[in-house]
Amino acid sequence: QKEVEQNSGPLSVPEGAIASLNCTYSDRGSQSFFWYRQYSGKSPELIMSIYSNGDKEDGRFTAQLNKASQYVSLLIRDSQPSDSATYLCAVRGGGGGNKLTFGTGTQLKVEL
Amino acid sequence: ETGVTQSPTHLIKTRGQQVTLRCSSQSGHNTVSWYQQALGQGPQFIFQYYREEENGRGNFPPRFSGLQFPNYSSELNVNALELDDSALYLCASSFTGQGVGGYTFGSGTRLTVV
Numbered sequence: 001q002k003e004v005e006q007n008s009g010p011l012s013v014p015e016g017a018i019a020s021l022n023c024t025y026s027d028r029g030s031q032s033f034f035w036y037r038q039y040s041g042k043s044p045e046l047i048m049s050i051y052s053n054g055d056k057e058d059g060r061f062t063a064q065l066n067k068a069s070q071y072v073s074l075l076i077r078d079s080q081p082s083d084s085a086t087y088l089c090a091v092r093g094g095g096g097g098n099k100l101t102f103g104t105g106t107q108l109k110v111e112l
Numbered sequence: 113e114t115g116v117t118q119s120p121t122h123l124i125k126t127r128g129q130q131v132t133l134r135c136s137s138q139s140g141h142n143t144v145s146w147y148q149q150a151l152g153q154g155p156q157f158i159f160q161y162y163r164e165e166e167n168g169r170g171n172f173p174p175r176f177s178g179l180q181f182p183n184y185s186s187e188l189n190v191n192a193l194e195l196d197d198s199a200l201y202l203c204a205s206s207f208t209g210q211g212v213g214g215y216t217f218g219s220g221t222r223l224t225v226v
Binding site for chain 1: 152167
């Protein structure tokens with residue numbers, strides 16, 4: 001079982017729709033959870049962090065965490081073509097210590 | 113506040129050669145982590161440096177080594193390069209101390225081994 005699992009996609013959504021990205025993790029001791037956006041050929045950019053169960057909203061982005069189900073999600077409202085990128089889920093803490101462990105990423109395509 | 117800077121941006125090396133990649137951490141950060149990202153994959157943890165010492169290592173052979181300097185900058189050295197070492201190498205800085213936070217990544221070094 002991979003430590004952090006994501007559907008590789010591509011996930012295609014029409015412009016203006018809600019994009020829903022999902023991630024599961026195996027280490028129950030994980031304490032911090034992050035979503036990074038990565039454009040092709042560029043480095044990852046932190047867009048959301050979440051540390052406790054529930055929802056956290058920042059502009060068009062909402063991160064959701066359910067530690068009991070070991071599940072993290074990212075919702076992007078009013079999706080724009082500029083949101084087209086690969087979204088990486090990362091976890092920190094537990095047996096992994098201070099390092100970030102990444103999933104393979106989900107490719108999102110927002111179509112006009 | 114300066115961000116994370118990496119050099120060089122691109123590099124082409126021959127199999128068997130050695131390479132050194134450099135990273136300057138973000139102002140206020142004291143920890144540097146190195147990641148390898150192959151095409152189509154998520155970043156893989158190589159190692160982390162804190163207080164000039166290795167503070168965790170991923171599943172990479174000893175020919176991958178590193179240093180952290182008193183100003184928190186860091187180097188990644190790879191000896192005896194193999195074709196599979198071709199990847200984007202990412203440096204990320206963070207603060208180890210009170211509180212938690214994400215990593216800030218540099219723009220990366222694209223290494224091609226031929």
